[in-house]
Amino acid sequence: MPAIDVLGTSAQSAAPPRRRMAALLAAAVTALVLAAITPWPRGFQGAASGDASLMAEVEQSLGSKHWHHVAAARINDDEVTFGGTGADEHTEFEIGSITKTFTAALFADAIGRGEIEADTRLGGVWPDLDGKVAEVTLESIAMQRSGLPQQKPWSGWGEGISGILANYVHTDPYRGDAKDIVSSLKLVELADPKPEYSNFGFAVLGQALAEVAGKDYTDLVRERITEPLGMEETVVPDSAEGLSHGYTASGLPAAPWTLGGSAPAGAIRSTTHDMSIWLRAVRDGSAPGAEASHPRKAFDDSDRIGWAWFTTTDRSPNLTWHNGGTGGYRSYLGFDPKSGSGSGSGIIVLADSANDVDAAADLVSTPDSEQAESASETTTSATERTGARS
Known part of the structure; x- marks a missing residue:
C-alpha cells in the first residue's frame, strides 16, 4: 500500500502544472453539471400554510426523500386541522387508488337502489360474455378476490410496448376507453379467486x-357522491389539463394521468379539503355507500377488507384506510372505524411525488408492538397494493 501511494505521488508531481489544472477544472465542471441535473433528496419545497405543528409531524414521519409539495389534514372528532408546504387545503392532487373507495361506495349505493345485487355476475351485466369470466361476481371484485389480473390484458403488442414506454418517459400508461375495458374481458385468463389486488378489476367494476345505471362513471361520481356531499374540488378528469406539478420518486417531472376506461381504479383528483369531507362522511355513515368501508373478510395477516377499504388488525386504534399512487403522486387516508358518529381520529396526506406517504398513519395510530415485526414481514407493501400504478 505505501508503494502505491509513492507511485501515485510521483506520477502526479511529474505531470505539467497546466495539465493538472485543466484536469482539475474539467472534474469540477463535470461535478457541477451533474449536481445541476441530478435531483437530490430534499425536504418539501415552498411556502408553509396552515398548522405548523402538523406539518412538522408530517415531514418527520415521512423522512428525507425526493419531496416537492404536500398537503395534510388531521381529524379529531369533528375538528379538522389543515397544513401544507407549497400547497394548502385547496391544492389539487391525483389521489390514485383512493378512487377505489368511491367506486366501492357507488357499488354499495347501486345495491341500495336495486340496480344490482352483491352477487350480480359479469355475465348478468354484459350478456355477451361467456366462460368463467362471466361467472365472476361484482362483490368478489370489490373485495379484491375475483381472480382477474392486476392489469388489463394487452390487446396486442402495440398496446404492450406503448405501456412499457410510458413507464420510462413518465406518462400515463393506461390506454383504452370503457369499451376496451369490457372487450378485454374476453382475453382474460382467471387466476384462483384468492386475495390479490387488481386495478383492472376495479376498472371493470x-x-x-x-x-347498469345507464350513465358514464364520471357522471355517477358527480351525481351520487360529490354533489350530495358538497365536494366541489373533486373530479374525474377527462384530460391531462389542470395539473402543473407531479414528480417521480427520483425527483423527475411526471405527466398527469387520466387512465381512460380504467378511471374507476385511480383517476380522481381532489384536495385535502374535500378528502376531509369524504373521510368524515364515510366514518359517520352519512356518505352514499358508506357501508363499503365495513370489513368483511381477511385480506392478509394484518388487514381485513370490505369493499375496497382495508382495516388494520395490528394497530391501536385500528385504522380503516386506503392509499394511492400514480406516476407523480402519492396519497393516504385513514380513520378510526370504531369511533362512531362525529368522533374519532383520522389523517389525510397528499403529495406530488411518487414516494409512499403511508407512514403518516403513525400520526393517529400506533403499531402494536407484539405484531409489528410479523406485520412488516407478511403484509403486502403499499407499492404492491397500488400495483405501482394507482
Whole structure:
C-alpha cells in the first residue's frame, strides 16, 4: 500500500502544472453539471400554510426523500386541522387508488337502489360474455378476490410496448376507453379467486356500475357522491389539463394521468379539503355507500377488507384506510372505524411525488408492538397494493 501511494505521488508531481489544472477544472465542471441535473433528496419545497405543528409531524414521519409539495389534514372528532408546504387545503392532487373507495361506495349505493345485487355476475351485466369470466361476481371484485389480473390484458403488442414506454418517459400508461375495458374481458385468463389486488378489476367494476345505471362513471361520481356531499374540488378528469406539478420518486417531472376506461381504479383528483369531507362522511355513515368501508373478510395477516377499504388488525386504534399512487403522486387516508358518529381520529396526506406517504398513519395510530415485526414481514407493501400504478 505505501508503494502505491509513492507511485501515485510521483506520477502526479511529474505531470505539467497546466495539465493538472485543466484536469482539475474539467472534474469540477463535470461535478457541477451533474449536481445541476441530478435531483437530490430534499425536504418539501415552498411556502408553509396552515398548522405548523402538523406539518412538522408530517415531514418527520415521512423522512428525507425526493419531496416537492404536500398537503395534510388531521381529524379529531369533528375538528379538522389543515397544513401544507407549497400547497394548502385547496391544492389539487391525483389521489390514485383512493378512487377505489368511491367506486366501492357507488357499488354499495347501486345495491341500495336495486340496480344490482352483491352477487350480480359479469355475465348478468354484459350478456355477451361467456366462460368463467362471466361467472365472476361484482362483490368478489370489490373485495379484491375475483381472480382477474392486476392489469388489463394487452390487446396486442402495440398496446404492450406503448405501456412499457410510458413507464420510462413518465406518462400515463393506461390506454383504452370503457369499451376496451369490457372487450378485454374476453382475453382474460382467471387466476384462483384468492386475495390479490387488481386495478383492472376495479376498472371493470366501475364500468359495470356505469352500464347498469345507464350513465358514464364520471357522471355517477358527480351525481351520487360529490354533489350530495358538497365536494366541489373533486373530479374525474377527462384530460391531462389542470395539473402543473407531479414528480417521480427520483425527483423527475411526471405527466398527469387520466387512465381512460380504467378511471374507476385511480383517476380522481381532489384536495385535502374535500378528502376531509369524504373521510368524515364515510366514518359517520352519512356518505352514499358508506357501508363499503365495513370489513368483511381477511385480506392478509394484518388487514381485513370490505369493499375496497382495508382495516388494520395490528394497530391501536385500528385504522380503516386506503392509499394511492400514480406516476407523480402519492396519497393516504385513514380513520378510526370504531369511533362512531362525529368522533374519532383520522389523517389525510397528499403529495406530488411518487414516494409512499403511508407512514403518516403513525400520526393517529400506533403499531402494536407484539405484531409489528410479523406485520412488516407478511403484509403486502403499499407499492404492491397500488400495483405501482394507482
